[in-house]
Structure formats: structure tokens, C-alpha cells
Amino acid sequence: xxxxxxxxxxxxxxxxxxxxxxxxxxxxxxxxxxxxxxxxxxxxxxxxxxxxxxxxxxxxxxxxxxxxxxxxxxxxxxxxxxxxxxxxxxxxxxxxxxxxxxxxxxxxxxxxxxxxxxxxxxxxxxxxxxxxxxxxxxxxxxxxxxxxxxxxxxxxxxxxxxxxxxxxxxxxxxxxxxxxxxxxxxxxxxxxxxxxxxxxxxxxxxxxxxxxxxxxxxxxxxxxxxxxxxxxx
Ligand code: SAM
Numbered sequence: 001x002x003x004x005x006x007x008x009x010x011x012x013x014x015x016x017x018x019x020x021x022x023x024x025x026x027x028x029x030x031x032x033x034x035x036x037x038x039x040x041x042x043x044x045x046x047x048x049x050x051x052x053x054x055x056x057x058x059x060x061x062x063x064x065x066x067x068x069x070x071x072x073x074x075x076x077x078x079x080x081x082x083x084x085x086x087x088x089x090x091x092x093x094x095x096x097x098x099x100x101x102x103x104x105x106x107x108x109x110x111x112x113x114x115x116x117x118x119x120x121x122x123x124x125x126x127x128x129x130x131x132x133x134x135x136x137x138x139x140x141x142x143x144x145x146x147x148x149x150x151x152x153x154x155x156x157x158x159x160x161x162x163x164x165x166x167x168x169x170x171x172x173x174x175x176x177x178x179x180x181x182x183x184x185x186x187x188x189x190x191x192x193x194x195x196x197x198x199x200x201x202x203x204x205x206x207x208x209x210x211x212x213x214x215x216x217x218x219x220x221x222x223x224x225x226x227x228x229x230x231x232x233x
Contacts, residue, residue, distance in 0.1 A: 007039050010051035014038075014067055018053050024071045028079075032101035033071050038064075041094035041122055060112045062207055064092040065154060069204065071098075076175045076188050076201060077150040079103045086145070086167065088138030088209065089154035093119030096131050099152070106131040107145050109138035111210060139211035141167045148172060156184045156206040161213035165189065165196055177206045181215060 015034050024030060039050035041064060046056045055063040074095075079085070083103040087096055090110035096119065099106045110116040113135045120133040134142065138153070139161045147169035153176035160178060168174055168191040177184035186201040210217035 005039075005048055007037060007051070011038065014051040014053075018068050019071050022068060024068070024075055026075045028102055029071055029075045029098075032074070032098050033067065035101055036094065036097045037126065038067065038094055040126060041092035041097070041119075058092045058115065059118075060115055062091055062112070062115060064094050065206075070095050072202070073152055073154070073175045073186070074098055074102065076186075077152060077173050079150055083149035084145075086142055086148040086151045086164075087154065088141075088152070088164070090116055090119045090133050091154065093123050093131075093133070095152070095154055096133070097123060097126065097128055100128045100131050103150070104130065107142050107148075108133045109136050109142060111135070111137065137211035137214075139163070139209055139213035143167060150174070151176075153177065153209060154206065155209035155214070156181065156204075157209045157214055159213075160187070160189060160198070161209075163213060165191070168196075175201075177204045181208050 015030055019033060039047050042050040042056055043058060049056060055066050058064050079102040085099050085103045085106045087106055087108040090096055090108040096106055096108045108131060116133045116135045123131055141163040146167035148167055149169050149172050151164055151168060151174040156177045156179060160176060170191060170193055172191045174189040176187055178187050179185055184204050184206060186204045188199045188201060190197050208215040
């Protein structure tokens with residue numbers, strides 16, 4: 001019989017050694033991380049490493065984030081079961097699945113059609129029916145479905161994109177890495193009526209958010225970079 005990894009055991013160890021041993025304390029987040037089969041979102045050649053303490057390649061020069069960062073960002077969103085979430089940067093769909101466990105509905109936007117299609121199929125195969133994956137420039141958000149109780153951006157932005165701020169519901173939270181292409185600070189934004197407050201969490205390193213309110217895409221060099229439209233908070 002071929003050697004089979006015990007993914008459930010590896011996942012339990014990930015929760016204890018990488019999450020609980022650090023500062024992930026929200027029982028709902030820990031339970032969601034226990035339930036979602038991370039290996040199903042990792043491309044075959046890296047599957048045996050799915051529960052390691054780091055990011056892994058998923059194609060198109062993109063990565064599935066480290067489990068701890070997924071848990072930390074999810075915890076920072078303070079989700080309730082009624083929340084509607086906007087996720088920017090679907091990638092493999094793993095973070096989407098974690099959000100699906102904790103919120104009512106997740107709208108997720110991905111720039112690369114191949115990643116969006118694969119993520120969508122994985123989510124469907126695993127029985128997650130409370131998510132929709134769209135292809136597009138997430139730096140502009142998804143205004144048609146706004147407002148959102150929570151917004152999570154899993155790629156690094158040069159500034160907090162104005163459209164995302166505008167699409168937050170009153171009382172909403174947004175978690176987003178903000179900085180340059182090589183290092184960022186994870187920020188949590190809260191909206192109360194027409195006031196947005198920003199809290200800095202930890203230093204992080206994400207792939208760039210490309211787009212109209214992000215960094216200039218390498219494959220669209222002619223695109224006008226109008227970051228200046230985004231007033232800094
Ligand atoms: N959360 C993902 C997961 O669990 O696999 C990992 C996300 S990966 C770190 C960042 C993703 O953001 C990449 O898939 C990248 O293609 C996407 N991205 C970058 N700029 C984007 C944009 N403007 N709109 C939508 N997605 C974007």
C-alpha cells in the first residue's frame with residue numbers, strides 16, 4: 001500500500017504548535033483551522049508540506065500564506081456568523097474556506113483567471129457553497145455587493161485603497177498589509193459612520209496587490225498609476 005500522510009494529525013499539530021503556541025486564542029478561528037483541509041489547496045508537488053510553518057507556491061508566482069498569518073488575519077476580522085466578507089486575493093482559496101467556516105457569505109476577487117478557476121473548483125468540491133470567486137482588480141473592490149462587514153486583503157498595498165474603505169459597512173473591519181513591495185505592516189481599519197481608525201498589528205511580507213489602487217502590474221506597464229487618488233487615513 002502507498003505511504004499515506006496522516007493529514008488530520010498534521011493539522012492538529014499545526015493548530016497546537018503554530019497557532020495556539022503563539023497568539024491565536026479565538027476558539028472559533030482555531031476550530032476553523034482544524035476543519036479546513038489545507039492540503040487540498042496546495043498543488044500536488046508541495047502537498048506533503050501543506051502543514052509546515054510557512055507559505056508555499058501555488059503557481060503564477062503567487063503563494064498560499066503561512067497558516068499563522070491566515071489565522072491571525074482571520075482573528076483580527078472579529079467575524080460573526082452573520083457577516084458578509086469581501087476577500088481580495090483568492091489565491092488557492094484556502095483563506096476563503098477558513099472565512100466560509102466563520103461568516104455568512106464570502107465574495108472573493110482574484111486577478112489571475114487560472115487561480116480563480118482552480119480555487120473555485122476546490123471550494124465547490126469540498127462543499128463550500130457560501131463563497132463566490134470573481135476575476136478582476138480587487139484594488140477597486142466589488143461595489144455591486146457592498147457594503148461588507150469585513151474586508152481582508154491578502155496582498156500588499158502601497159496605501160489603503162479608497163474604494164475598499166468606502167465599501168466597508170458601518171462597524172466594519174478591514175485587515176490589510178500596507179507598505180512597499182518588500183515589507184509591510186499589517187493594519188486593521190475600523191469604520192464608525194464617517195470615521196475610519198487604523199491600528200498597526202505586526203510586520204509582514206506579502207506579494208504585491210497589483211491594480212488601479214495597488215502597485216503597477218508588471219504585465220500592464222502602460223496602466224496609469226493613480227495611487228494618489230487614495231487619501232491616506
Ligand atoms: N489567501 C490566499 C490563499 O489562501 O491561498 C493567498 C493569497 S496570495 C498571498 C495573494 C493573491 O492576491 C494572489 O493570488 C494574487 O494573484 C492576488 N492579487 C494580487 N493583486 C490582485 C488584485 N488587484 N486583485 C485581485 N487579486 C490580486
